[in-house]
Amino acid sequence: MSYFSPDYFTARSRWRSVVSRLGYRLESHEIDAVSPINEPLTIDVALLGNPLAHKTMVISSGLHGVEGLFGSAVQLALLEQHLANEQLPSDVAIVMIHTLNPFGCAWYRRWNEDNIDLNRNFLVADEIYQGCPPAYPQLDSFLNPQSPPSKLEPFLAKSLGLIGRYGMSTLKNTLPVGQYQFPHGLFFGGNARSQTNKILTAHLRRWLGLAQQVLHLDLHSGLGKWGTYQLFAELTSDSPRHQWLSQYFDHERILTLDPGDLVYQSRGTFGHWCQASFPDLTYDFLLAEFGTYSMLRVLKALRNENRAHWWGQPEHKSYQWSKQELLEVFVPQSQKWRRMVLQQGVDLCLTGIKLVES
Numbered sequence: 001m002s003y004f005s006p007d008y009f010t011a012r013s014r015w016r017s018v019v020s021r022l023g024y025r026l027e028s029h030e031i032d033a034v035s036p037i038n039e040p041l042t043i044d045v046a047l048l049g050n051p052l053a054h055k056t057m058v059i060s061s062g063l064h065g066v067e068g069l070f071g072s073a074v075q076l077a078l079l080e081q082h083l084a085n086e087q088l089p090s091d092v093a094i095v096m097i098h099t100l101n102p103f104g105c106a107w108y109r110r111w112n113e114d115n116i117d118l119n120r121n122f123l124v125a126d127e128i129y130q131g132c133p134p135a136y137p138q139l140d141s142f143l144n145p146q147s148p149p150s151k152l153e154p155f156l157a158k159s160l161g162l163i164g165r166y167g168m169s170t171l172k173n174t175l176p177v178g179q180y181q182f183p184h185g186l187f188f189g190g191n192a193r194s195q196t197n198k199i200l201t202a203h204l205r206r207w208l209g210l211a212q213q214v215l216h217l218d219l220h221s222g223l224g225k226w227g228t229y230q231l232f233a234e235l236t237s238d239s240p241r242h243q244w245l246s247q248y249f250d251h252e253r254i255l256t257l258d259p260g261d262l263v264y265q266s267r268g269t270f271g272h273w274c275q276a277s278f279p280d281l282t283y284d285f286l287l288a289e290f291g292t293y294s295m296l297r298v299l300k301a302l303r304n305e306n307r308a309h310w311w312g313q314p315e316h317k318s319y320q321w322s323k324q325e326l327l328e329v330f331v332p333q334s335q336k337w338r339r340m341v342l343q344q345g346v347d348l349c350l351t352g353i354k355l356v357e358s
């Protein structure tokens with residue numbers, strides 16, 4: 001039986017029924033947004049293990065909507081294959097968060113109900129929801145055309161033209177970095193804190209209970225080599241925390257904030273916010289990113305789906321194929337890919353549990 005579900009509601013109901021069957025504490029936080037069917041959109045949280053534990057592993061999925069169908073599968077497999085039969089160590093608890101962006105997952109979008117990329121929405125302290133990378137306004141008309149997508153468009157030629165004109169490095173430091181100025185555009189970080197941000201601000205501390213030490217694994221897909229993963233850590237390689245993480249995790253797969261490692265510097269990341277919000281705890285955050293297709297194919301899919309969302313008609317073919325392609329680039333249908341990432345995803349969770357216990 002596959003752990004991958006075809007849609008958000010199936011994923012949510014399977015996950016919730018396993019959590020309930022295993023007797024774990026479960027809470028649901030509803031998002032106020034339009035649902036595609038007559039069912040609420042919720043962020044669901046399971047609290048596993050000793051509620052008085054001092055060491056906690058957080059395993060979260062679906063910050064980027066549609067990617068939640070991958071993260072959910074890993075969480076479900078971990079529950080069914082391991083946590084159903086094996087006791088957690090006595091001083092370890094797990095906070096499992098299912099689908100941080102239920103709207104995006106339900107509608108096959110990466111963005112949330114306000115078109116927000118949630119991994120750009122977690123600004124801290126005195127940061128403000130304004131501004132954008134210098135080249136973004138010039139790229140807006142290419143990135144966010146105000147028309148439905150078309151298969152006839154010469155996307156590749158246009159992209160290569162832009163790469164020639166601006167250079168790959170400028171594009172990498174412009175597109176995915178996060179912008180706070182174009183609310184219909186790609187990689188929009190929001191004008192204010194999102195609903196997901198507020199729910200985490202209100203409850204994450206309580207879910208962590210008495211934890212002194214937290215290891216957080218946030219599951220993502222869509223960047224990197226097919227079927228393999230990288231771990232993005234919010235630290236530099238000379239940090240003692242890097243050494244600690246490298247004891248159990250493959251250090252070659254840990255990407256740090258060192259200039260040589262950094263793919264691009266984003267604002268408002270969830271990981272940075274988690275670490276900044278709990279300065280009294282030892283809080284390690286790893287964003288696990290599983291690769292699928294080339295960056296250009298993923299960008300093309302994001303751009304088409306965003307056009308269909310804002311300017312297309314749901315009954316139109318271009319709306320349907322753009323949603324389907326978005327799902328494919330983040331959660332490929334390939335059984336081989338699914339087997340590979342599921343195994344590695346579950347292994348990462350088990351490694352994390354061992355490491356946090358050590």
Ligand SMILES: [Zn+2]
Nearest residue numbers: 064067220221
């Ligand atoms: Zn992601």
